[in-house]
Amino acid sequence: MKDNFKLMHEDGKARAGKLQLKHGVVNTPIFMPVGTQGSVKTMSPDELKDIGAEIILGNTYHLYLRPGHKLIEDLGGLHKFASWDRPILTDSGGFQVFSHSGLNDITDEGVHFQSHIDGSKHFLTPELSIEIQNSLGSDIIMAFDECTTYPAEKGYVRDALERTTKWEKRSKEAHVNSENQLLFGIIQGGMHKDLRKESAEQIIDIDFPGYAIGGLSVGEPKDIMFDILDYTTEIMPQNKPRYLMGVGTPLDLINGVSMGVDMFDCVMPTRNGRNGTVFTSQGRINIKNAQFKRDPKPIDENCDCYACKNYSRAYIRHLYKSREILALRLNTYHNLYFYLNLMKRMRRAILENRFEEFKNNFVENYKN
Amino acid sequence: MKDNFKLMHEDGKARAGKLQLKHGVVNTPIFMPVGTQGSVKTMSPDELKDIGAEIILGNTYHLYLRPGHKLIEDLGGLHKFASWDRPILTDSGGFQVFSHSGLNDITDEGVHFQSHIDGSKHFLTPELSIEIQNSLGSDIIMAFDECTTYPAEKGYVRDALERTTKWEKRSKEAHVNSENQLLFGIIQGGMHKDLRKESAEQIIDIDFPGYAIGGLSVGEPKDIMFDILDYTTEIMPQNKPRYLMGVGTPLDLINGVSMGVDMFDCVMPTRNGRNGTVFTSQGRINIKNAQFKRDPKPIDENCDCYACKNYSRAYIRHLYKSREILALRLNTYHNLYFYLNLMKRMRRAILENRFEEFKNNFVENYKN
Numbered sequence: 001m002k003d004n005f006k007l008m009h010e011d012g013k014a015r016a017g018k019l020q021l022k023h024g025v026v027n028t029p030i031f032m033p034v035g036t037q038g039s040v041k042t043m044s045p046d047e048l049k050d051i052g053a054e055i056i057l058g059n060t061y062h063l064y065l066r067p068g069h070k071l072i073e074d075l076g077g078l079h080k081f082a083s084w085d086r087p088i089l090t091d092s093g094g095f096q097v098f099s100h101s102g103l104n105d106i107t108d109e110g111v112h113f114q115s116h117i118d119g120s121k122h123f124l125t126p127e128l129s130i131e132i133q134n135s136l137g138s139d140i141i142m143a144f145d146e147c148t149t150y151p152a153e154k155g156y157v158r159d160a161l162e163r164t165t166k167w168e169k170r171s172k173e174a175h176v177n178s179e180n181q182l183l184f185g186i187i188q189g190g191m192h193k194d195l196r197k198e199s200a201e202q203i204i205d206i207d208f209p210g211y212a213i214g215g216l217s218v219g220e221p222k223d224i225m226f227d228i229l230d231y232t233t234e235i236m237p238q239n240k241p242r243y244l245m246g247v248g249t250p251l252d253l254i255n256g257v258s259m260g261v262d263m264f265d266c267v268m269p270t271r272n273g274r275n276g277t278v279f280t281s282q283g284r285i286n287i288k289n290a291q292f293k294r295d296p297k298p299i300d301e302n303c304d305c306y307a308c309k310n311y312s313r314a315y316i317r318h319l320y321k322s323r324e325i326l327a328l329r330l331n332t333y334h335n336l337y338f339y340l341n342l343m344k345r346m347r348r349a350i351l352e353n354r355f356e357e358f359k360n361n362f363v364e365n366y367k368n
Numbered sequence: 369m370k371d372n373f374k375l376m377h378e379d380g381k382a383r384a385g386k387l388q389l390k391h392g393v394v395n396t397p398i399f400m401p402v403g404t405q406g407s408v409k410t411m412s413p414d415e416l417k418d419i420g421a422e423i424i425l426g427n428t429y430h431l432y433l434r435p436g437h438k439l440i441e442d443l444g445g446l447h448k449f450a451s452w453d454r455p456i457l458t459d460s461g462g463f464q465v466f467s468h469s470g471l472n473d474i475t476d477e478g479v480h481f482q483s484h485i486d487g488s489k490h491f492l493t494p495e496l497s498i499e500i501q502n503s504l505g506s507d508i509i510m511a512f513d514e515c516t517t518y519p520a521e522k523g524y525v526r527d528a529l530e531r532t533t534k535w536e537k538r539s540k541e542a543h544v545n546s547e548n549q550l551l552f553g554i555i556q557g558g559m560h561k562d563l564r565k566e567s568a569e570q571i572i573d574i575d576f577p578g579y580a581i582g583g584l585s586v587g588e589p590k591d592i593m594f595d596i597l598d599y600t601t602e603i604m605p606q607n608k609p610r611y612l613m614g615v616g617t618p619l620d621l622i623n624g625v626s627m628g629v630d631m632f633d634c635v636m637p638t639r640n641g642r643n644g645t646v647f648t649s650q651g652r653i654n655i656k657n658a659q660f661k662r663d664p665k666p667i668d669e670n671c672d673c674y675a676c677k678n679y680s681r682a683y684i685r686h687l688y689k690s691r692e693i694l695a696l697r698l699n700t701y702h703n704l705y706f707y708l709n710l711m712k713r714m715r716r717a718i719l720e721n722r723f724e725e726f727k728n729n730f731v732e733n734y735k736n
Binding site: 037038039041042043044045046062066067071074075076081082293294306310311312314315318319321322324325326328329 | 409434444450678683686692696
């Protein structure tokens with residue numbers, strides 16, 4: 001696929017674009033709900049469409065371990081398996097190997113790790129990561145990289161950066177289905193601008209149809225994160241989609257867009273929803289709090305999602321206290337709607353050259 | 369409300385009718401999904417409508433303890449609280465007091481019991497049960513009774529029967545909203561035909577717009593249950609709806625209808641669904657079994673519900689193994705659809721004078 005990304009408009013550094021993928025068009029800036037194990041937790045595919053989800057994310061690490069990529073391929077690929085006919089992005093599994101599995105051992109060849117499910121031993125390489133993602137059939141697949149955490153020794157960050165470049169070259173060589181699946185590269189380099197520059201140059205040199213910024217939101221203070229982000233987007237190509245991995249809060253999304261990011265994913269709306277935390281135009285609240293016991297208002301009075309049109313805070317709080325699954329469903333539904341709607345509103349503001357005004361307005365009302 | 373029940377057709381002892389309630393018409397024979405705590409577990413009200421649910425059940429015991437009937441009344445009643453605008457039936461709380469709570473102590477006045485939530489002490493009387501149900505605003509409310517289990521001493525069953533008659537009289541006297549809420553009486557008498565006759569005569573003498581058969585499916589063998597049921601429906605009024613409480617399996621529903629029952633409720637489709645057991649036209653299967661690991665077929669090839677149209681057994685099994693909530697949703701959705709569809713098919717067969725043929729056909733294919 002050539003010219004799959006069309007940059008439609010810029011308003012400051014904020015961008016509005018269109019990304020043509022095998023299973024449909026994605027309007028950027030976009031947020032991707034996370035469907036780790038082939039399901040966006042508590043949601044059905046129909047509900048995801050109701051709230052306007054255009055692309056979801058699947059986790060290679062989890063799907064490789066269970067049910068296995070060969071099983072999914074035999075059953076027609078991840079889209080058919082999960083009954084989702086819109087685009088899917090899968091990650092490389094690298095990040096999950098470090099954060100989820102037991103003992104892991106990094107060599108130049110790949111990563112030895114133990115399954116968090118049964119302790120079985122596995123060896124993940126760039127080639128295996130791409131093989132898995134080819135089997136899954138996702139529209140966007142990610143190169144295999146090493147994500148460093150914060151804080152980290154600069155020397156280690158440089159080693160990881162160099163290994164990442166080699167792994168991403170091998171990822172591109174291993175990719176057999178570039179006609180239907182776009183392979184994105186990932187820029188690393190930790191919290192060091194010189195290393196970010198070095199990584200960006202090396203990764204861009206490999207030439208991918210899209211680039212991710214990895215290794216942010218890994219424990220560092222927000223000001224450092226955004227300083228590095230703002231620097232990195234400056235040195236990324238204009239005509240390719242930019243994906244900030246694993247970020248973030250509503251304010252993070254707004255700041256990210258203002259710095260020229262096109263794509264985001266994060267478990268925050270889904271995980272927070274299950275824990276009782278819901279996002280509103282005034283900030284976050286926890287629906288389990290006693291103050292909502294008799295509250296007839298919806299989660300967010302400014303929201304027109306299914307949950308807000310039909311249910312009171314009192315009812316949802318009751319469902320939580322009673323451990324009813326509908327509570328998790330309604331909160332997740334609302335939170336994802338809130339995120340996707342925020343992206344849509346940002347996109348419209350960009351197209352109408354009033355992004356800065358929109359941003360200031362949102363930030364002023366949003367308290368935490 | 370007068371003449372709220374219209375018996376439309378009989379085919380043998382099986383009946384098809386219409387029951388006009390405050391929030392709509394219910395076509396009998398009917399199955400009522402159980403929404404114990406103000407939610408049919410895992411389901412949204414919209415999904416209940418999708419699968420054709422015409423009436424759901426709420427549990428007085430649970431809603432009294434949490435969030436409290438006064439809170440629900442303050443927020444506009446159970447229909448508004450739970451965003452369900454079709455009919456609701458609530459039980460009296462009596463059965464749940466015996467099965468769920470700690471120490472309980474029965475006097476002629478009522479039942480002392482401890483909350484299963486916080487151990488707090490409560491005293492449930494016919495008057496309080498009706499007050500709670502009046503506050504909830506359900507379309508059908510149940511008289512307060514004492515349900516005996518199996519086996520039980522005949523002397524005790526007789527005592528409980530007599531107490532039940534007194535309690536049901538007091539229930540009727542306490543009921544303040546007979547214009548909008550139908551109060552059903554309950555016939556007890558255990559596994560003794562002479563006591564069933566005695567109870568039926570006393571309860572029918574009080575005069576209710578509908579009657580339930582209580583105290584069946586409480587541990588007795590199926591042949592005893594159906595012998596007592598067949599006997600009891602013989603001595604119940606023809607022109608009033610008949611409700612068999614807490615029953616049962618698909619075969620129980622078919623046998624119940626064949627003996628002249630109009631209404632059923634049971635946690636079986638919802639609870640089994642959550643445990644992985646799904647009903648098919650060939651019998652029950654457990655979707656977690658290894659044999660379904662790579663099975664591309666739907667739960668039931670003869671079913672056209674949302675779950676069966678969109679998902680394979682392999683996918684649902686994967687969701688179970690991965691503890692994804694969508695697994696519980698899809699199984700519950702399918703099981704309730706299976707139950708409600710079975711009722712619809714029975715109703716059609718009755719109206720077309722081929723119920724016996726339908727029953728034989730179903731039983732022949734249904735293996736467990």
